Amino acid sequence: MRKTNSTNTINSQNLNESCGTANALSLIGGRWKLTIIWRLANGKMRYGALRDSIPLISERMLVQQLRELERDGLVTRIVYPQVPPRVEYEVTENSLELIPIIQSLSEWGEKQLVNL
Amino acid sequence: MRKTNSTNTINSQNLNESCGTANALSLIGGRWKLTIIWRLANGKMRYGALRDSIPLISERMLVQQLRELERDGLVTRIVYPQVPPRVEYEVTENSLELIPIIQSLSEWGEKQLVNL
DNA sequence: CGCATTTCTTACTTTTTTGTTAGTAGTTAA
DNA sequence: TTAACTACTAACAAAAAAGTAAGAAATGCG
Incomplete structure (x- = not known):
């Protein structure tokens, strides 16, 4: 959980609000987010299929x-009222705009990478 | 310092090597990097001027x-052999290509941001 | 000598992110 | 009644990133 009043959080929020790029990076910057969007x-994919397609993720x-x-409007979660559960994930229009x-x-x- | 054999590091390296976007994010993802490149x-700017232009940074x-x-080839450091020291920083061609x-x-x- | 100047270092703490392991819910079908 | 199935959740630990505070080097100048 984030503290609301740490310098760390305050700096992060300032940057996100004043800079669209910083905000964009905060939305897609998590370790596995691009991989998920890419998949x-x-x-759309079921939870289990998504998991199996990313072997190293916990x-x-x-x-x-x-x-x-x-939460950030990049993915939609679709729950089917079944047992055992069936949940599908789908990218939103916002995510699709991001792809190019x-x-x-x-x-x-x-x-x-090559330049090293 | 990074451990070389942690799951964390290994996952990160795998993603960076297999995905150009992940690698790009690892290069520009630090808290203040975009701000610096933008400035x-x-x-080019002297160290002190750069610092004063980003008041919240330590x-x-x-x-x-x-x-x-x-190290990642995004900025060049130019040292003038003077005392007190004079150091200037300049973006590289690689950084300029990133700007659009x-x-x-x-x-x-x-x-x-607006979509919330 | 001792002070000012500029660009960093160093040692340390706090906060955040990522990873590990084990277990839960709710129903169906054997 | 018990196991199987799927999509999680919770408690905890390890690692990484960010922040704080103080000081150091090198030289010219009064």
Whole structure:
């Protein structure tokens, strides 16, 4: 949980509010968020399928990142009233708009990899 | 300091190597890096001027972020052999290529801010 | 000598993020 | 009645990032 009054949090909030890019990074910056969005970009997936497609992630992290993505309007959670449960995740329009940007960032990022 | 064999580090490295965007985020994701690049985008600045232009940053963080930016080829450090010292920082070509991408990310990020 | 100047260092603490392990809920079907 | 199935949740531990406070080096100048 975040403290609301730490210098750390205050600095972070200031930057997010005054800089769109900082805000964008705070939304997609979690360790597994891009991976999740990338997996979902081709269509919705069930929780279990998503998990199996990202072998190294722990369930704790998967759920946490999904919750944050949902809270921030990047992913929709669809619950089917069944037992055993069936839950699907889908990217939102907001996420889709992000994809071309991510792609150019990716090209730049790959170039930096080579530059070492 | 980073441990070389923690799950945390290993996961991070895997993602960076396999995904250009993850790598890009690892290069510009530090708390103050975008701010620094943004300040330097209009021309080189002395250490003190840079510090004064970012009032909330501590010297420790400023130096640390600058060192990482330099290591990653995003900023050049120019030392003039004088006393008292004179050090200037300048963005590299790599950083300049990043700026249009940052700008589209910024537009997206601002839209998300409004969407709350 | 001793002080001012500028760019950092160093040692340390706090806060945040990420990871580990074990377990839960609610129903169906054997 | 018990196990199986799926999507989580909770308590805890480890690691990383960010922040605080104080001081250090090198030299010119009064």
